[in-house]
Structures are given as structure tokens and as C-alpha cells.
Amino acid sequence: DADVTQTPRNRITKTGKRIMLECSQTKGHDRMYWYRQDPGLGLQLIYYSFDVKDINKGEISDGYSVSRQAQAKFSLSLESAIPNQTALYFCATSDSYDRDGRNEQFFGPGTRLTVL
Amino acid sequence: QQQVKQSPQSLIVQKGGISIINCAYENTAFDYFPWYQQFPGKGPALLIAIRPDVSEKKEGRFTISFNKSAKQFSLHIMDSQPGDSATYFCAASFNQAGTALIFGKGTTLSVSS
Numbered sequence: 433d434a435d436v437t438q439t440p441r442n443r444i445t446k447t448g449k450r451i452m453l454e455c456s457q458t459k460g461h462d463r464m465y466w467y468r469q470d471p472g473l474g475l476q477l478i479y480y481s482f483d484v485k486d487i488n489k490g491e492i493s494d495g496y497s498v499s500r501q502a503q504a505k506f507s508l509s510l511e512s513a514i515p516n517q518t519a520l521y522f523c524a525t526s527d528s529y530d531r532d533g534r535n536e537q538f539f540g541p542g543t544r545l546t547v548l
Numbered sequence: 549q550q551q552v553k554q555s556p557q558s559l560i561v562q563k564g565g566i567s568i569i570n571c572a573y574e575n576t577a578f579d580y581f582p583w584y585q586q587f588p589g590k591g592p593a594l595l596i597a598i599r600p601d602v603s604e605k606k607e608g609r610f611t612i613s614f615n616k617s618a619k620q621f622s623l624h625i626m627d628s629q630p631g632d633s634a635t636y637f638c639a640a641s642f643n644q645a646g647t648a649l650i651f652g653k654g655t656t657l658s659v660s661s
Contacts, residue, residue, distance in 0.1 A: 436591075465648060467651075472557065472653060472654075473653055474554070474637055474651045474652055474653035474654045475592070475637060475649075475651040475654075476651070477648050477649070477650075480648050488648075490648060491650075522591050522592070524591075535580055535582070535597065535641075536582075536594045536597075537594070537649060538593075539591030539592050539593065540591055541589075541590060541591055542589075542590075542591055
């Protein structure tokens with residue numbers, strides 16, 4: 433089973449609709465992240481959470497909100513979707529401690545969101 | 549202001565050749581510089597990373613060269629193979645476990661056979 437899962441994998445929605453993207457992890461990591469990927473723009477950080485009670489805005493948080501329901505679950509919401517939120521969304525996790533010197537973030541498979 | 553600038557945007561290399569991707573950063577407080585590799589339809593995965601106390605790190609065919617004074621670092625892929633065809637992202641962060649990463653815009657590498 434995958435360590436970081438995202439649901440749905442693909443979603444088409446209409447302008448103005450509320451949509452939630454979900455992320456679950458079995459790695460036991462404290463830290464979770466949401467990124468957005470657009471062609472030619474790389475990965476941009478939307479929100480990140482260092483534990484259940486800690487939520488932080490990233491580079492592009494406007495129009496998005498998040499909820500950390502448990503250590504293993506971190507969801508991203510678009511309250512009123514707009515077409516320029518069409519993108520590939522990735523969830524990632526990392527450990528609180530750099531146990532092996534790699535300080536690695538582990539990414540899920542992504543959710544492709546299209547807003548019409 | 550873009551904190552991590554990556555070039556080129558795309559790169560075509562013949563099989564067996566050397567692929568070189570460059571990144572420059574602005575914030576001198578950054579002290580952790582990873583490279584992530586992404587295949588189509590997959591999430592990025594850590595390839596190799598360096599901290600500024602060394603000028604070079606090598607893992608197999610992949611080498612990071614780091615120039616602290618120039619605020620630049622680069623990824624070298626020796627003996628490039630078709631299986632290396634992917635998108636590569638450089639990133640930077642502060643030397644603290646789990647700190648959020650600032651990514652470059654990515655380089656799409658195609659290795660022709």
C-alpha cells in the first residue's frame with residue numbers, strides 16, 4: 433500500500449463549487465504539506481502543518497483552506513473554485529526529526545483538478 | 549521575488565552524455581539544497597541533497613556541485629540514460645527537519661537513445 437494517498441485522483445468541477453481534496457499517510461510523520469503544480473511554474477506551497485494544532489500559510493494560500501483532522505490526515509478545501517485553480521495538487525509528509533540526514537519529503541501521487 | 553531560480557527549462561541530451569541543471573538562490577539563510585525527480589503521473593521523489601558545508605556530493609551517477617559564494621548549485625547526471633528522462637526540481641530550505649521547501653520551476657530532461 434502507498435504511504436501517502438490522495439483522493440480523488442482526478443476531479444472536474446464547476447466555478448463556484450466547494451471542493452475538498454484529501455490526503456492520508458501511514459508513515460507516522462508529524463508534518464504535512466499541500467503543494468500546487470502548474471506547468472512551467474514548479475511546485476508552490478499552499479499550506480503546511482507541523483502537527484495537528486499547527487497550521488501555516490505557504491506562498492499561495494489565498495482561495496484555499498486546510499484542516500488537519502488527525503496526525504495522518506490533512507485536507508485541502510477550495511471554498512469557491514475558480515478556473516485558475518485548475519492544477520495538479522500534491523500532498524507531502526516529512527518527519528519531525530532528520531533521522532538519516534536526508535530531511536526528505538514524501539509526496540503522494542497527486543490530484544488533477546479541473547475547474548470549468 | 550523568486551527565491552530559487554532554475555535553468556534551463558528543458559534539456560535534451562544524448563544517451564551517455566552529461567546532463568547539467570543549474571539553480572541559484574537569493575536567501576543566504578538557506579542551508580539545505582535538495583533535488584527532486586518527478587516522472588510523468590507521479591509525485592516528486594528526493595534524488596540527492598547537499599548542505600553548504602561541502603562543495604560536492606556524489607551518489608552514483610548523480611552529483612551536486614555547490615558554490616556558496618556565488619549562491620549557486622547544480623545537478624550533474626553522468627552517463628545519462630533514457631530512464632533518467634523526467635522533470636527535475638531544485639529546492640532550498642533552512643536546516644531544520646521538516647522545514648517547508650522552496651522549489652525552482654523545474655527542468656524537463658529528455659535523454660535520447
